[in-house]
């Protein structure tokens with residue numbers, strides 16, 4: 001196999017798999033699918049923005065390799081993670097006579113990955129799944145770890161399952177077509193890994209902001225592979241979020257979900273809300289004397305350098321607090337936060353006084369994008 005390919009194993013005994021990362025891998029997807037699983041029939045699921053570009057490349061490569069391939073398309077956007085679209089996909093699989101040997105290949109961002117993954121988890125009680133993530137967020141986060149699912153009208157990611165892929169194929173070159181805003185939103189999750197698990201990685205990001213903005217394939221391959229290694233480590237040690245380790249990935253997310261809910265999911269991209277949420281969490285940690293101002297300043301400065309919003313000042317604090325109480329991660333009505341103790345380390349903190357959360361939310365700041 002090509003030496004320029006970075007392999008990241010996810011060690012989950014009989015559900016273990018490899019993540020392959022390298023420039024140009026999209027055009028070679030078939031060989032990785034064949035290495036990961038026996039197949040004669042593949043169903044590529046993608047969204048309307050990618051069906052004639054990246055997904056088409058994958059489908060053609062599969063066909064050239066002698067694999068019968070169907071291409072199914074969902075409308076681009078979060079609203080496709082719905083029961084209605086799920087049902088449509090189940091129907092289409094029935095029509096094309098997919099059976100237990102059919103492999104589902106998800107080509108797209110987190111929406112496609114979550115939905116196609118849930119289709120794979122449920123159709124005929126389970127089909128093999130290959131993730132081919134095409135957004136930065138999906139490459140560093142959602143395609144690894146096996147969480148798949150859909151939204152309910154009033155609750156995001158409320159129905160789903162754990163369904164590990166049999167392989168993940170990541171081509172950093174596909175990010176060149178990603179809109180700036182989506183790319184920057186993905187960087188929030190990248191920075192998050194540095195803050196929660198790896199201060200050296202954080203420093204590396206600080207030192208390569210120009211290359212990151214240029215979407216340099218080499219730096220991207222390094223960044224993506226480090227994030228995948230870190231996520232793999234978490235998933236290997238807490239696959240189903242039972243020991244508390246996997247919860248560290250939710251750094252900033254309790255705040256983030258409140259921003260998304262109160263703004264009706266229409267104003268911020270997820271990564272943008274994560275960015276502001278990480279700043280709230282860091283401020284909360286400082287109020288509890290857990291981190292110093294220098295840590296907060298470095299986090300803020302890197303987020304800003306990556307053109308991410310770091311505060312929002314026009315949302316109703318009480319509405320945000322109310323939204324937090326309904327967060328899926330709230331246990332028995334108690335607010336629980338992932339808070340930093342220093343760069344590269346976080347802890348789960350229970351029973352944080354509501355008044356401090358209120359202060360962290362209403363700390364002075366600038367508007368997104370400023």
Ligand code: NAD
Nearest residue numbers: 049076077109110111112134135137138142147174177178
């Ligand atoms: P997305 O899938 O909606 O993609 C964003 C947009 O970019 C879409 O319009 C898409 O068509 C377009 N796009 C994708 N790749 C492109 C490319 N290479 N070039 C040009 N355009 C491209 O959004 P996302 O941010 O990737 O994912 C968000 C979803 O991920 C949410 O539903 C969230 O709940 C989920 N998620 C899941 C997990 C998990 O562990 N399963 C983790 C984090 C987020």
